Amino acid sequence: MLVNTKQMLQDAKNNHYAIPHFNINNLEWTKYILEKSEELKIPVILGVSEGAIKYIGGYHTVVAIVKGLIEDLKITIPVAIHLDHGSSIDSCKNAIDAGFTSVMIDASKHPLDENINITKKVVDYAKDKNISVEAEVGHIGGSEDNITGTSLNATLEDCITLYNSTGIDSIAPALGSVHGFYHGTPNLDFATMKIINEKLPIPLVLHGGTGIPNYDIEKAIECGIAKININTDLQDVWSKAVREFLIKDEKVYDPRKVIGSGEEAIKSRIEEIVILFKTKRG
Ligand code: 13P
Numbered sequence: 001m002l003v004n005t006k007q008m009l010q011d012a013k014n015n016h017y018a019i020p021h022f023n024i025n026n027l028e029w030t031k032y033i034l035e036k037s038e039e040l041k042i043p044v045i046l047g048v049s050e051g052a053i054k055y056i057g058g059y060h061t062v063v064a065i066v067k068g069l070i071e072d073l074k075i076t077i078p079v080a081i082h083l084d085h086g087s088s089i090d091s092c093k094n095a096i097d098a099g100f101t102s103v104m105i106d107a108s109k110h111p112l113d114e115n116i117n118i119t120k121k122v123v124d125y126a127k128d129k130n131i132s133v134e135a136e137v138g139h140i141g142g143s144e145d146n147i148t149g150t151s152l153n154a155t156l157e158d159c160i161t162l163y164n165s166t167g168i169d170s171i172a173p174a175l176g177s178v179h180g181f182y183h184g185t186p187n188l189d190f191a192t193m194k195i196i197n198e199k200l201p202i203p204l205v206l207h208g209g210t211g212i213p214n215y216d217i218e219k220a221i222e223c224g225i226a227k228i229n230i231n232t233d234l235q236d237v238w239s240k241a242v243r244e245f246l247i248k249d250e251k252v253y254d255p256r257k258v259i260g261s262g263e264e265a266i267k268s269r270i271e272e273i274v275i276l277f278k279t280k281r282g
Contacts, residue, residue, distance in 0.1 A: 002070065003078045004101045004132040005227070006169050008043040009203035012226035017278040018206075021045040022270070023084060023231035025052055027065055028259050029266070031073070034066075036267045038075050040274050041281040045102070047084035047229060050091060059098035067099070077282065080132070084229070092122045096131050108136035108174070112158055119166045127167075137162050138174030140207045151178055153189055159196045170203045170227065171196075177208035180232050186212050190223050197224025209233065217276055228277060237269045238262035
C-alpha cells in the first residue's frame with residue numbers, strides 16, 4: 001500500500017522506535033527491500049536520491065517500478081516513495097507529479113530565511129495533494145550524489161523557526177552525522193536532539209545512518225529520532241557479497257546471478273537494522 005510518511009512517522013515518534021529509510025538504486029534493490037519488509041511486516045520508506053532517479057531513468061520510472069512490484073509481489077505493508085535530498089522546488093514538484101508520496105526539500109545550504117522560503121513553496125504545493133514534506137536545517141556533511149561539504153549543526157531556535165514558518169511534516173536537524181563512512185567516531189549532539197524532539201510536535205529524522213554504533217542509534221531513538229536513513233550500509237554489504245561471488249566463480253556471466261548474489265546480504269542486513277531500530281511490526 002502506497003502512503004505518505006505522516007502516520008508511520010508519528011506512530012514511531014509516539015512509541016519510541018524508528019522507521020527505516022532505505023535508499024534504492026535499481027529494480028533489484030527495490031524488490032529485495034520490499035520483500036524483506038513484507039516478511040518482517042514493517043512500514044518502509046524507499047528513499048530515492050536525484051542521482052538514483054537519473055540512473056534508474058526518471059521520476060516516472062521509479063514510481064512505475066515501485067507500483068509494479070507492490071502489485072506483483074502482493075505487498076501489503078505501508079510503503080512510501082520518498083525523494084531524498086530534493087535540491088530544488090522543481091525537483092520536488094516533478095517527484096510529486098510523478099507519484100512520489102513524500103519529498104525532502106534540502107535547502108539547507110542557504111541561509112535560514114532562504115531555506116524557509118524554498119521549503120514553504122514545496123509545502124504549499126504538497127499540502128492539498130497529501131504528500132509529506134521533510135526539510136533539513138543545519139547541514140549534514142559527507143559525500144553522496146549532490147551533497148558535499150562539511151557539517152554545520154542545527155540549533156533549537158532554527159528548528160522551531162523552520163517548523164513554525166513552513167508547516168513541514170518532519171525535520172532533519174544536522175547534529176553531527178555525515179553521509180557515507182565515518183572517519184573516526186561519530187559525535188552526535190544528543191542533548192540538542194532531545195530538546196528539539198520535546199519542543200516540536202513533528203518527527204525527527206537522522207541522516208547518515210551508516211556506521212553509527214548501535215549504542216548511539218539506540219540513544220538517538222531514545223532522544224526522539226523516528227526515521228533513520230540508510231544508504232551506504234546496504235551498498236557495502238551488497239558489493240562485498242558480489243565481489244566474493246565473482247572471485248569464486250570466474251566464469252559466471254548471467255547478470256541475474258551476479259546482481260542476485262548480493263540479495264541475501266541486503267536482506268539479512270535489513271533484518272538486523274529493523275531489530276536495532278525496534279521498528280514496530282504490523
Ligand atoms: P548513509 O549513506 O550514510 O547511510 O546516509 C544515507 C542518507 O542519509 C540518505 O539521505
